[in-house]
Amino acid sequence: MNEKHLVLHGLAIKKHGTPEAVAELMGLNEDRARQLMDEAVANGRVNEAGGKYMLTPMAQMSLKSAYSKEYADPRGSENFLQAYQNFERINVDLKQIITDWQTLDVGGDKVPNDHSNSEYDEQVIDSLGELHERVEPVLDQLAGGLSRLAIYKDKLLAALEKAEDGDIQWVSDAKIDSYHTVWFELHEDLLRITGNERDE
């Protein structure tokens, strides 16, 4: 796989990403990623501010047009696309669980979950664990088609176990690699690999 492409693709997933975060997610050496990102800054494909990098609109466009060639193999694999469809099905459940995490149903009204009811929170984390058990074989199938995707399984489990140990921001906090953050990045990665659009 083309490293230059991987770095740009990694920045499309990790918006405002650091070389460290992009390297981890894309399975690259960190120094190499930093070097490639600085080169991309030099030729105007990436902007850098305060150690964080982001794609220029031009790079976004050229990246999109390169996907069909870079990801011809998974796009042509029945097995990979089947796994992707399974992921999308489980994604519906994930979104519901995150909504349950953030809102409580009080007599038919939705109110924000203030996380004062630890029993309720534990139930939601438990259903996240149940979902994780269902998604594991799907993640294995995806990594079978594209090996760099294996990192998502490790990162999801790491976030889940922190949440299970009572560190509840690891469920959905947008500022850290929480379960929802990693899941969202995986979803974004898969949409780009398969050439699908997010339906919001």
Place this chain on the structure above:
Amino acid sequence: MPEQWTIRLDGSELPDKQLIGGKAWSLARMRSLGLPVPPAFVVTTRACKAYQDQQDFPDGLIDEIREGVHWLEAQSGRCFGSGPEALLLSIRSGAPISMPGMMDTVLNLGINADTASALAEETGDSRFATDTYRRFLEMYAKIVLKAAPPELDPDAGPDAWLEAVNAAAPSPVPDTLEERLMAAIRAVFDSWGNRRARRYRKHNNIPDDLGTAVVVQAMVFGNLDDNSGTGVLFSRNPLTGEREPYGEYLTRAQGEDVVSGEHTPDKLEAMQSRQPEAHAKLLEAARVLEDENGDVQDIEFTVQKGELFLLQSRTAKRAPAAAVRIAVDMQRDGIISADQALARVTSTQARALLAPRLAEGAAAAASVLASGQGACPGVGTGRIVTDSDEAETRAEGGEAVVLARRSTSPEDVHGMLAARAIATETGGSTSHAAVVSRALGRPCVVGCGEASLLAHAGETVTVDGDAGKVYAGALEVVVPDERDDPALVELLAWAVDRAPIRVIRPDEAQGLDALDLDSIDGGEDPERLPELLAGASAARGGAIASDAGVAAALNAGVSAIVAEPTLPVMLAALHQSRARNG
């Protein structure tokens, strides 16, 4: 021969919770209080232990389960596996201690092509019968067979459904109903050994051989005739806290119908006029359960041919206003102490009640620029900015901005953080904007409609995340006073007597030598407070009034906090010290 592995929950005794698990125990307790619950028996934790040891059902268990099912048939007057009145079962796990990893409930076990047609005849609703069968297969595939369940086409029919599930699952759906029942019970026992359960037990020093029980219960039907229905009852209003029972009832419906939202349920009064006897029994049951548990109950129930059955009763979740009123009312009635009343209101609930809101009448006089779905409550005013980078830059320059986007994605998070409020044109309550705004605590309205917002870039608006409205202009916002509400005043008085730290309003703190965190770098970061507070006797500003700030103040031995409102700070301090002292 006496039963060795199963116990029938006939109300004759209240068996040991260790043996029958929490769920069966609460069913048994409801029966012993004389309350009507659908007939059930339980496969005990002892059977689970034997299963773990032998990796198989112990001798005699299969026969006992069969006899248990016969007993359920006799109790319910229905028949497992055939019509005209077919018996369907629910299978639930229930360990003595509530713990993660346990298998979810399987409903409607007992439905197949034959019983589905009997059920169609009995309910006069063939759609319901085939839907029940389809939902059962989806649920069974997911929960018992651990398959990523395919979406079954409602029109394809049972043969195609079975084929689709069997193709997706590692093992097929067993042919006979009895095999399905046994496999579901095995799946509960197996869930005792999964990753989550093992991990939880290790962390909490719970012995691995405690085991889980399995509750097998007859399903009741709220859709048999016009004298049947299903609903939910709260023993008090969970939104306002009023003492009146509050609930919903749907005639001729199963539980799924209430949840699905496809039908609009009636208020409880409709049940009173149609089913006066069941209604009276229900209110009496709510009173008994509230007294017994010392807190407001949320009760699921079904009326089958005029006969009331309670399915579940648990402590009700409640809105902030209700939490305050219920706590104060129950203390006045002598049901709970003032300490307990304080424990039942969280600092977050008190903050929500006292948060700034639109002034009365302000909304009525204002023009609505856009309407959508409220995704995160609160009010925020600012200039509409449609780009996240711009939002961040302007906010850093001290401008109040509202981020408006068609929809948001992870590349907008920095803009959402910088904004006073967020609004989107597309998306619902599970969209990225909704999910992230709640995580960040920013007022948010989603789904305002195509082209409703972006054209208004640069205009000043007020976003009301409670009402789901975006108003033109800067509306008047009021800050509620904790001394104006009688119930809050009462809570305040109890809190002042008990709080482990003094909380003083700014206008009463003149002359007090308090460390001002607003004037110190990092004072707004709760993580820095432990070092900043060292040696201070009193503090104000920065993050001092947050839960983390209060915790840091208690740790540092600070004796007074200057903040307003005072109740959330005192509640945070009380909850902290309670958690520390066990």
